[in-house]
Amino acid sequence: MPRTDLNDLQAFRSVATERSFTRAAAQIGVSPSALSQTLRALEARLGLRLLTRTTRSVAPTEAGERLLRTLGPALDQIDTGLAALGDLREKPGGTIRITAAEHPADSILLPALQQLLPDYPDIKVEVEVDNTLLDLVAGRYDAGVRLGEQVAKDMVAVRIGPDIRMAVIGAPSYFARHPQPKTPQDLTDHNCINIRLPTLGGLYAWEFEKGRREMKVRVEGQLVVNTAPLLNKAVLAGLGLAFVFEDQVRGHLEAGRLVRVLADWCPPFPGYHLYYPSRRQPTPAFALLVEALRYRR
Template sequence: MQREELGDLLAFISVASERNFTRAAAKLGVSQSALSQAMRRLETRHGIRLLTRSTRSVSPTEAGEALLETLGPAFDAISDGLSALGNLRDRPAGNFRITAGQHAIETVLWPKLSAVLHEYPDIRVEFSSDNSLTDIVADRFDAGVRLGEQVAKDMIAVRIGPSLRMLVVGAPSYFAGRAAPTTPQDLTNHVCLNIRLPTYGGLYAWEFERDGREMRVRVDGQFTFNSSNQVLTAALDGYGLAFVMEDMVRDHLDSGKLVQVLDDWCAPFAGYHLYYPSRRQPSSGFSLIVEALRHRA
C-alpha cells in the first residue's frame, strides 16, 4: 500500500463517519477540496463508488459500508497502539472525545475535570452534548456518560456522580385556584410541561416510585421542549408543572419561586456513570480522566 492511499483511506473513514465533508475536513484539518480529491482518487483507484453525495448530505454506498466496517477496527487498533505510547511519556497526554447530556457536563464533567486538567495541558478533551443513547464505538468516542441503568453490559462503567432525584414543581401562580396533585394519576388533570428525549424515542413519561411500586404517567400540556432548561423557564413563568432534576430547582424552591409536590413519589435513582469499551487499553491520559471523574462518597 502506498503512503498516499493510507491517507485517502483515513479521509474516507472520516467522511463516512461524519457523513459530511465540512465536518470531516475540520476534523482532519484539511480543505474540503483536498478531501474531495482524496475520495475521487480512492474511488478511481479501485473502480467502485464508495460514497453517495447529495446537495445536503453524504452517505456510504453498500461497498463503502463494507469498507468502513473493515477499516474501522483496524484504525482503532492503530489509534490504541499510538495512545499506548503515551504511557512512556513523562506527562499524560492525548485527545479524548466524550459524549454526555448537558446536565451531566455542567454538573459533573466540567466541575471535576476543570479542577484537574489545568495541570495537564497535553490532555485535550472534546465534549459532545447529546441526550441520545449514542453508540460510542460506531461514532468513535472514547467514552460516554449515562445514568447507571442505561449502560450496556459489555461496557466498563465507572460511577462519577451521586444518586439523583427528579422533582415535580410549579410556580405559586400556577397553583392559584388549583388543588395540588396528591398522586401521580392526578397529573392527568393538570397542565404539564412535556420534554421530548431521543433516549426514549418520543415524549418522556414521568417516572415515579414509592414503597417499591413503580409508575409512569404520560402528561399533557400546552408546551413541549427538548431541553430541561427551557422546561424550567416555562415552569417559573407559571405555564405548568415541570419534572426536573432536584439540583436545577433547589434554589428556586428555597426562594419560594417554585413549589414542590408529590415528594413521597420522587425516589432517588442511580446517578451518572462514565462508560467505555471493555477492550480498550487505557492510556495514562485516559486513566487520569477516569480517576478525576470517579465518584467518592
C-alpha cells in the same frame, strides 16, 4: 556485509568503555562467555578486530576506537529517542472524546475538568453534548456518560455522581390557580410541560415509585420542549408543572420561586456513570480523567 544487530553494537560499546568483559557483562545482564562470543561474531561479520584481549585487560584496536567514536554519539541519540518515547507514553497528554447528556456535562464533567485541565496542559477533552445513546465505537468516542441503568452490560462503568432524584415542580403563581396534586394520577388534571425524548421522538412518561408501587403517567399540557433550560424557564413563568432533576432546581426551591409536590413518589436512583469498552487500554490521560470523575461518597 550482513546487517549488524544493534544489541551487538551496544555490547561492543559496553566492553570498550568498561575495558572489561566481566563488568560489561554485569551491566548488560549476560555471562562474560556469552558476551565474548557475541563480540567474536561481530568481529567476524565486520572482518576486523575491534578488541585487543590479554589475560589482564581488554582494549579497543584502532578500528575499534574509530567505531567507538562514531558509534557512541549515535547510540546515545537512540537511547535519548527511546527515553523520549517512554516519557511520551507516561506523560498525560492527548485528546479524549466524550459523549454526554446535557445534565451530567454541566453538573459533573465541567466541574471535574475545571480541576483537572489546568494541571495537565497536554490533555485535551472534547465533550459532545447529545441526549441520545450513541455508539461509542462507531462515533470514535473514548467514553460516554449516562445514568447507571442505561449503561450496556459489556461496558466498564465507573460511578461519577451521587444518587439522583426527580422532582415535580410548579411556580407559586401556577398553584395559586390550581390545587396541588396528591397522587401521580392527579397530574392528568394539570397543565404539564412535556419534554420530547431525542432517542425515540416520543414524549417522556413521568415515572414514579413508592414502596413497591411503580407508576408511569403520560401527562398532557399546552407546551412541549426538548431542552432543560427552556423547560425550567417555562415552569418558572407559571406555564405548568414540570418533572426535572432535583439538583437543577434546588436553588429555586430554596428561594421559594418553585414549589415541589409528590416528593414521596420520587425516591433516589443510581446516578451517572462514565462508561467505555472493556477492551479499551487506558492511556495515562484517560486514567487521570477517570480518577478525577470517580465518585467518592
